[in-house]
Amino acid sequence: MTARVFVPCDALSVALGADEVAARLVAETAARSLDVTVVRNGSRGLFWLEPMIEVDVGGMRHAYGPVEADDIPSLIDAGLLDAGAHRTNLGPTDQIPELERQTRLTFARVGVIDPRSLDDYLAHGGFDGLRRALAMSPSDVVDEVEASGLRGRGGAAFPTGIKWRTVLGAPASPKYVVANADEGDSGTFADRMVMEGDPFCLIEAMAIAAHAVGATHGVIYCRSEYPHSIATLEHCIGVARQYGWLGTSIAGSVLEFDIEVRVGAGAYICGEETSMLESIEGRRGMVRPKPPLPALEGLYGKPTVVNNIITLASVPWILAHGGAAYSGHGVGRSAGTLPVQLAGNIRRGGLVEVPFGITVRELIEDFGGGTASGRPARAVQIGGPLGAYFHNDQLDTVLDYEAIAAAGGLLGHGGVVVFDDTVDMAVQARFAMEFCAVESCGKCTPCRVGSTRGVELIDKIVLGEQRSANIAQLEDLCEVLEHGSLCALGGLTPYPVRSALQHFPEDFGQRNQQDEHDAQENI
Amino acid sequence: MIRDRIVRKRHLSERPSLPAAQASVVVEALAANHHDPTRLLVVLQDIQHRLGYLPHDAVHPIAIGLGLSRAEVHGVISFYHDLRTEPAGRHILKVCQAESCQATGGRALTQHIEDVVGCNLGQTTADGAITLEAVYCLGLCAASPAVMIDERPIARVTTARIDRVIDDARTAS
Numbered sequence: 001m002t003a004r005v006f007v008p009c010d011a012l013s014v015a016l017g018a019d020e021v022a023a024r025l026v027a028e029t030a031a032r033s034l035d036v037t038v039v040r041n042g043s044r045g046l047f048w049l050e051p052m053i054e055v056d057v058g059g060m061r062h063a064y065g066p067v068e069a070d071d072i073p074s075l076i077d078a079g080l081l082d083a084g085a086h087r088t089n090l091g092p093t094d095q096i097p098e099l100e101r102q103t104r105l106t107f108a109r110v111g112v113i114d115p116r117s118l119d120d121y122l123a124h125g126g127f128d129g130l131r132r133a134l135a136m137s138p139s140d141v142v143d144e145v146e147a148s149g150l151r152g153r154g155g156a157a158f159p160t161g162i163k164w165r166t167v168l169g170a171p172a173s174p175k176y177v178v179a180n181a182d183e184g185d186s187g188t189f190a191d192r193m194v195m196e197g198d199p200f201c202l203i204e205a206m207a208i209a210a211h212a213v214g215a216t217h218g219v220i221y222c223r224s225e226y227p228h229s230i231a232t233l234e235h236c237i238g239v240a241r242q243y244g245w246l247g248t249s250i251a252g253s254v255l256e257f258d259i260e261v262r263v264g265a266g267a268y269i270c271g272e273e274t275s276m277l278e279s280i281e282g283r284r285g286m287v288r289p290k291p292p293l294p295a296l297e298g299l300y301g302k303p304t305v306v307n308n309i310i311t312l313a314s315v316p317w318i319l320a321h322g323g324a325a326y327s328g329h330g331v332g333r334s335a336g337t338l339p340v341q342l343a344g345n346i347r348r349g350g351l352v353e354v355p356f357g358i359t360v361r362e363l364i365e366d367f368g369g370g371t372a373s374g375r376p377a378r379a380v381q382i383g384g385p386l387g388a389y390f391h392n393d394q395l396d397t398v399l400d401y402e403a404i405a406a407a408g409g410l411l412g413h414g415g416v417v418v419f420d421d422t423v424d425m426a427v428q429a430r431f432a433m434e435f436c437a438v439e440s441c442g443k444c445t446p447c448r449v450g451s452t453r454g455v456e457l458i459d460k461i462v463l464g465e466q467r468s469a470n471i472a473q474l475e476d477l478c479e480v481l482e483h484g485s486l487c488a489l490g491g492l493t494p495y496p497v498r499s500a501l502q503h504f505p506e507d508f509g510q511r512n513q514q515d516e517h518d519a520q521e522n523i
Numbered sequence: 524m525i526r527d528r529i530v531r532k533r534h535l536s537e538r539p540s541l542p543a544a545q546a547s548v549v550v551e552a553l554a555a556n557h558h559d560p561t562r563l564l565v566v567l568q569d570i571q572h573r574l575g576y577l578p579h580d581a582v583h584p585i586a587i588g589l590g591l592s593r594a595e596v597h598g599v600i601s602f603y604h605d606l607r608t609e610p611a612g613r614h615i616l617k618v619c620q621a622e623s624c625q626a627t628g629g630r631a632l633t634q635h636i637e638d639v640v641g642c643n644l645g646q647t648t649a650d651g652a653i654t655l656e657a658v659y660c661l662g663l664c665a666a667s668p669a670v671m672i673d674e675r676p677i678a679r680v681t682t683a684r685i686d687r688v689i690d691d692a693r694t695a696s
Binding site: 011012014015016045047048050183184185186187188189191192224225226227228262263264265266267268279280281282283284285300341342343344345346349350351372381385415417418419420423428431435438439441 | 559560561562563564565567568595598599602603604605606617619621622623624625626627658659660661662663664665666667669671674675676677678679
């Protein structure tokens with residue numbers, strides 16, 4: 001019987017040497033005339049263990065990691081194919097503590113299956129959600145999504161069901177489904193893992209959305225920094241067309257729907273939905289004022305569902321298992337699970353899918369194992385470059401939309417970036433403004449000009465030039481950015497800046513005589 | 524009719540001096556995208572993929588081919604960081620500048636790379652081997668810092684590792 005050995009093919013596993021491991025495994029087993037099939041799966045998301053290879057022994061997967069190409073001969077000598085003992089042996093994959101403690105709904109198949117294999121997808125419950133959706137009326141499908149409590153995982157946390165119902169009720173046609181795969185936030189990679197680990201799930205989700213709202217055409221807008229995702233998506237869309245999961249009369253129904261992949265061109269702002277629509281239409285990615293909502297006047301001015309990849313990838317599970325089963329997880333208005341991404345200076349970085357309600361400390365310490373450097377954690381940025389910096393005494397904050405907002409932050413796309421005590425928070429605050437200046441589309445003045453003024457003000461503050469007056473001015477500027485910008489780029493850049501200033505004032509230059517003088521004047 | 528005349532007149536007066544090989548790439552990219560103006564970004568990406576950059580003289584035939592103004596074409600080229608109007612080096616090394624990499628020594632790594640190759644981000648080495656580019660997140664943040672050379676991602680980058688990558692890029696054709 002042919003033994004199956006799994007070697008991940010996702011971009012980060014490849015970046016850590018997975019291709020070399022796979023090549024060596026093929027060569028070494030061939031040289032020894034062993035009957036082995038090397039399967040390229042997605043990553044389980046335990047990146048401190050990547051490249052992590054797995055062997056299927058009697059239907060149970062056993063893991064080894066991190067494995068280097070040079071380990072392969074000794075692994076085979078040690079009886080890899082029978083899960084033999086070896087320095088890198090991690091035991092049964094499902095019992096790895098950091099994996100066992102997760103609740104994988106959206107990521108149930110990621111790392112388990114061969115992402116390019118339709119058979120593998122079908123054998124693991126693939127297209128069950130679409131089959132069930134096609135037996136329901138569009139309105140009932142929307143009801144199911146509403147019942148799940150699913151909210152947009154891209155950052156805005158808008159209820160997905162309400163968005164879909166708006167598009168369903170819009171009279172104009174044609175309608176579109178746009179999948180936002182412009183995952184630009186630093187510290188996030190969940191979208192990439194889905195596209196490289198379970199791409200048919202995204203295709204299924206978009207077909208469900210198409211049925212629910214009456215759309216005929218879909219676009220996946222994927223950032224150019226993800227060449228592996230693009231190649232996998234292109235391949236799988238072709239396979240889906242070939243086997244009748246895209247095109248006309250999908251799965252024997254009247255549903256007609258197809259998907260095109262569009263590649264971004266290195267503009268962070270194109271992750272903003274209206275900017276993305278402009279980009280898909282071939283123009284500069286300039287933000288559109290809202291209203292009109294994209295749900296009513298989106299792509300080419302037609303009703304459009306724009307959803308993040310994780311939002312969409314949650315939908316097939318919801319349709320297959322029911323909205324109530326999904327909303328049974330989580331806390332309060334944050335229903336279901338959140339795929340958290342642990343990044344930055346962290347010992348065990350990776351993907352952690354857990355129900356809402358876990359604390360930041362549990363994530364960083366229990367799952368993440370503290371900092372990679374071994375030094376104390378000092379700051380944690382949650383929610384990408386537009387998210388607030390949390391002080392290490394705020395780590396008991398619960399991870400749900402409301403609790404994070406109450407603590408002055410935002411959950412964004414679920415990225416958690418840890419910094420140790422060598423970080424200079426004034427430098428980080430300056431970077432937030434600088435990033436906004438680099439990536440601003442330029443349409444509105446607060447963002448275009450304010451970001452550059454923000455950099456200048458922080459420089460002056462650090463140099464001690466009229467420190468207190470300039471801090472007041474910076475706070476004033478943040479208010480203008482927050483309330484006067486057209487979109488979230490300008491609107492949220494104040495979050496990292498203000499939180500850095502509030503929690504780490506000691507990094508922003510020294511109080512000096514001028515400060516004392518100003519302070520006296522104010523009295 | 525009037526639009527046709529205007530287009531023809533502009534065409535005659537400008538005479539773009541694109542070399543024949545490049546001109547045919549432009550023609551093919553336009554045809555492959557059905558002369559659809561909403562596919563301008565795709566056309567530009569196709570051309571850059573084949574030529575390595577977008578020659579200035581290509582703007583005019585692209586505008587004509589899609590029924591757009593040159594300003595619209597130029598506007599899109601200048602908006603997107605990926606699109607370049609000058610040829611790049613033989614290899615493009617993208618160095619992540621975003622927060623996750625900052626938290627793991629990314630700034631020092633960037634400085635080291637600039638020192639070793641002898642140019643700054645946004646520039647090409649004198650021997651034309653490597654173009655350095657800033658990138659804001661490669662999605663490899665669980666094993667920062669990260670870089671990408673051409674389309675090959677490399678994570679948990681150390682100075683020793685990047686030195687080998689740079690050496691290889693310099694010696695490879």
